Every structure is written in C-alpha cells, then in structure tokens.
Amino acid sequence: MAQLATHTDTQQHPIRLYLVVWGWLFILSLCSYLVDFFGLVGYLRWSLILIFMALKAGLIIAVFMHMAWERLALSYAILVPPLVLLVFVGIMVFESNYTLFTRLAFFVAGS
Structure with a gap:
C-alpha cells in the first residue's frame, strides 16, 4: 500500500x-x-x-x-515603509507652518 x-x-x-x-x-x-x-x-x-x-x-x-x-526581515520590509512615511508627514507638517508664516509675512508686508 x-x-x-x-x-x-x-x-x-x-x-x-x-x-x-x-x-x-x-x-x-x-x-x-x-x-x-x-x-x-x-x-x-x-x-x-x-x-x-x-x-x-x-x-x-x-x-x-x-x-x-514571520522572519524579522519580512516584518521590517512591511512595517518600515509606513513608519518612514509618517516621518515624512511630520516633516511636512513642520514645513507647512513655516511656509504659512512666510506667506503671511510677505503678503501683509506687501499691502
């Protein structure tokens, strides 16, 4: 058999x-x-x-x-890119405040 x-x-x-x-x-x-x-x-x-x-x-x-x-390498491959995107979003938030401040200062000064 x-x-x-x-x-x-x-x-x-x-x-x-x-x-x-x-x-x-x-x-x-x-x-x-x-x-x-x-x-x-x-x-x-x-x-x-x-x-x-x-x-x-x-x-x-x-x-x-x-x-x-799962293996640690696979976990890193899936979890690290969203964390990096969150860091970039944080950088953009700080940069947007600076950009808003400079635009307001430029347009108010130009009036």
Missing part, C-alpha cells in the same frame, strides 16, 4: 488565541465608538480614534496575517 506523505510538522494556533484577539478588537472598537458617544472634540478625539485604529490594525496584522511568526 502506498503511503501518503503527511505533514505532521505543521503548526496550528489554538482557537483561544483568535478568540482573545477578537475580544480585544471588539473592546477597541467599543472604545472608538465611545469617543463619539461622549462627544469628545478636537485633538483628543482624533488622537484617540487614531490610536485605537492603529492598535486594531496592529492586532490584525500580527495575528490574522501571521506577521508575529
């Missing part, structure tokens, strides 16, 4: 891990909705929403996309 090759060395994650992650995603989503429910405004509102969004995205990437178990 021909023996079938079986893969006994595969790794399966316990269902408890996925249930815990789903629970955390539910809690983080609830916190995000509570920000609107309590009527928070301004920078506090947007910073809380962005923090909850980043935490949810991190959980999804780490567990459901199996990035927590």
